[in-house]
Amino acid sequence: MGYRTSIATVSLSGDLRSKLRAIAQAGFEGVELFEQDLLTFDGPPQAVGAFIRELGLKLVALQPFRDFEGLPEPERSRAFERAERKFDLMEALGTELLLVCSNVSPKALPGLERAAEDLYELGERARRRGMRIGFEALAWGRHIHDYRDAWEVVRRADHPAVGTILDSFHILAQGLPLSAIPRIPPEKIFLVQVADAPRLEMGLLPWSRHFRNLPGQGQLPLQDFMQALAEARYQGFLSLEIFNDQFRSAPPLEVAQDAHRSLIYLQGLAQPQSQPPPPRCLGVGFVEFAAGEGEAALLEDLLARLGFACTHRHPTRQVRLWQQGEARFVVNAEPEGFAHSYHLLHGTAVCALGLEVASLPQALARARAYRAPILEGPDWPLPALQGLEGSLLYLLEPDTPWWAGLEPLSPPPAQPHLRRIDHIAQVMPPAKLLSWRLFYRSVLGLEASDLTEIPDPKGLIESQVVQNPEGTLRLVQNASQHTETLASRFLSAYYGGGVQHIALETPDIFAALAALEEAGVELLPIPETYYLDLEARYGLAPDFVQTLKRHQILYEQSEEGEFFQAYTQTFADLFFFEIVERRNYQGFGASNASVRIAAQMRRLAQSA
Numbered sequence: 001m002g003y004r005t006s007i008a009t010v011s012l013s014g015d016l017r018s019k020l021r022a023i024a025q026a027g028f029e030g031v032e033l034f035e036q037d038l039l040t041f042d043g044p045p046q047a048v049g050a051f052i053r054e055l056g057l058k059l060v061a062l063q064p065f066r067d068f069e070g071l072p073e074p075e076r077s078r079a080f081e082r083a084e085r086k087f088d089l090m091e092a093l094g095t096e097l098l099l100v101c102s103n104v105s106p107k108a109l110p111g112l113e114r115a116a117e118d119l120y121e122l123g124e125r126a127r128r129r130g131m132r133i134g135f136e137a138l139a140w141g142r143h144i145h146d147y148r149d150a151w152e153v154v155r156r157a158d159h160p161a162v163g164t165i166l167d168s169f170h171i172l173a174q175g176l177p178l179s180a181i182p183r184i185p186p187e188k189i190f191l192v193q194v195a196d197a198p199r200l201e202m203g204l205l206p207w208s209r210h211f212r213n214l215p216g217q218g219q220l221p222l223q224d225f226m227q228a229l230a231e232a233r234y235q236g237f238l239s240l241e242i243f244n245d246q247f248r249s250a251p252p253l254e255v256a257q258d259a260h261r262s263l264i265y266l267q268g269l270a271q272p273q274s275q276p277p278p279p280r281c282l283g284v285g286f287v288e289f290a291a292g293e294g295e296a297a298l299l300e301d302l303l304a305r306l307g308f309a310c311t312h313r314h315p316t317r318q319v320r321l322w323q324q325g326e327a328r329f330v331v332n333a334e335p336e337g338f339a340h341s342y343h344l345l346h347g348t349a350v351c352a353l354g355l356e357v358a359s360l361p362q363a364l365a366r367a368r369a370y371r372a373p374i375l376e377g378p379d380w381p382l383p384a385l386q387g388l389e390g391s392l393l394y395l396l397e398p399d400t401p402w403w404a405g406l407e408p409l410s411p412p413p414a415q416p417h418l419r420r421i422d423h424i425a426q427v428m429p430p431a432k433l434l435s436w437r438l439f440y441r442s443v444l445g446l447e448a449s450d451l452t453e454i455p456d457p458k459g460l461i462e463s464q465v466v467q468n469p470e471g472t473l474r475l476v477q478n479a480s481q482h483t484e485t486l487a488s489r490f491l492s493a494y495y496g497g498g499v500q501h502i503a504l505e506t507p508d509i510f511a512a513l514a515a516l517e518e519a520g521v522e523l524l525p526i527p528e529t530y531y532l533d534l535e536a537r538y539g540l541a542p543d544f545v546q547t548l549k550r551h552q553i554l555y556e557q558s559e560e561g562e563f564f565q566a567y568t569q570t571f572a573d574l575f576f577f578e579i580v581e582r583r584n585y586q587g588f589g590a591s592n593a594s595v596r597i598a599a600q601m602r603r604l605a606q607s608a
């Protein structure tokens with residue numbers, strides 16, 4: 001990639017040695033050292049510098065040097081003394097760039113000219129020691145909080161050892177215009193720091209210190225920022241500086257690997273032609289369940305009642321294919337192999353998804369560019385990416401005859417009530433939501449919705465939707481910080497994340513449910529009060545509401561259309577199917593989610 005990659009140590013958890021190892025292992029070329037982190041190293045600064053070089057990393061900068069410009073005496077003189085001690089430290093470490101962030105002290109005096117004089121003098125001191133200083137505007141700086149002012153100060157200082165540092169968060173969070181960036185001479189931009197963030201209504205300082213996230217995970221207009229950098233012809237390091245509470249408690253290597261991926265993604269935003277394009281994802285070709293033999297029979301009984309036909313079976317193995325319309329489920333009850341291991345760990349569960357892509361070579365090239373490990377070879381029926389929590393994401397083109405090795409048994413149902421997989425809902429630990437958001441956006445080029453919150457009787461559930469533009473591939477991802485929510489109970493029951501439900505689409509939910517009821521499928525009972533409220537909320541005809549109620553259907557209306565949904569009782573405790581009918585409707589029935597969760601909780605309490 002064009003820009004050299006770096007990350008600030010503040011972005012990761014652990015002591016300095018583990019941070020640096022993770023940074024090197026994830027493939028970064030440089031690192032910005034946060035001075036605080038020196039305290040977690042069991043050796044002198046020289047040893048830190050040596051360790052960094054042994055890892056093959058370049059120490060891009062030491063940071064931050066705070067509260068420098070605009071001070072009255074005697075603070076001003078003291079600030080220069082402090083700076084000299086930083087230069088000593090930098091000499092020991094072996095780095096030549098010091099990040100100076102704008103003064104936040106109430107003692108700081110205003111005036112760009114005054115600040116320029118201070119920076120000139122600091123630059124002169126730095127130059128004498130073969131060093132440089134980069135001036136960065138903090139969004140909450142006392143007088144200087146706009147990158148244009150920081151640049152103006154640097155321009156007036158007019159010293160070869162004084163440049164500016166741009167930080168996408170401080171610029172984009174304030175919504176500053178980017179038009180001045182291309183006018184800064186590239187050699188005067190000493191470093192560019194990048195971070196994304198969710199849009200939050202809060203003060204800039206707590207927002208920056210706790211909620212920054214990786215490019216591709218948030219909502220800031222980073223594409224515009226990258227465009228402006230390209231116009232400026234900047235060629236130095238892109239350094240991630242991610243202050244985030246979640247990342248600072250997550251395994252450092254996982255965060256570092258995501259971080260490296262996010263820089264590739266960022267590069268692609270400005271120059272899509274510099275990397276393999278994302279695959280066109282078409283939909284879910286199949287879902288594979290891992291099951292023990294006894295459970296496989298129960299699951300297959302449920303599939304049969306849902307209207308699926310067992311169309312194929314493996315000649316020698318415990319592997320069967322069930323189909324209805326375009327929906328295909330593989331039930332794998334083999335006593336060895338990947339599905340078996342997965343079953344041992346998670347119980348009856350979805351162990352793999354078959355993702356249909358328009359071009360397999362393109363999908364694999366993209367995955368390689370984004371360093372997503374690919375499983376392929378004689379051990380695997382299809383090439384696969386690593387999916388959620390040890391599951392697999394097989395990749396296939398729509399006409400791939402992956403079931404050619406199976407024996408045909410019976411034809412699929414001629415008049416299926418259920419036509420296709422509408423969406424798949426996964427539950428994961430909260431810290432994984434952002435990681436998968438980045439994966440799906442970058443490796444697979446899918447769109448990710450903003451995070452929303454769904455109330456569960458025992459706490460909040462965070463939810464995001466990942467989908468293709470056509471809406472033929474939809475993944476809903478849920479997580480919860482609260483231990484008693486349904487999502488969290490799923491995590492503990494399944495020993496990790498996984499598929500919690502699969503929604504199947506029908507063109508006529510009343511006919512579909514009548515058939516299911518006839519076949520003895522148990523639906524999740526919905527309380528009477530829901531229907532009273534529904535009638536009032538949308539002004540529905542009583543007869544219509546009675547029909548919904550008879551089939552335990554949840555209903556939602558939006559500006560454009562209508563949504564109907566019903567749920568099966570949970571299978572093997574926590575997994576279930578959903579039946580949906582969409583009439584010009586693109587959502588997921590958010591207003592009904594808490595009703596459904598409460599009904600499932602009641603049922604769990606009864607069976608406990």
Ligand SMILES: O=C(O)c1ccc(O)c(O)c1
Pocket residue numbers: 063064099101136138167193208209241
């Ligand atoms: O939050 C801070 O203090 C801080 C320090 C250094 C930076 O580069 C920055 O963007 C923020």
Ligand SMILES: [Mg+2]
Pocket residue numbers: 136167193241
């Ligand atoms: Mg910064």
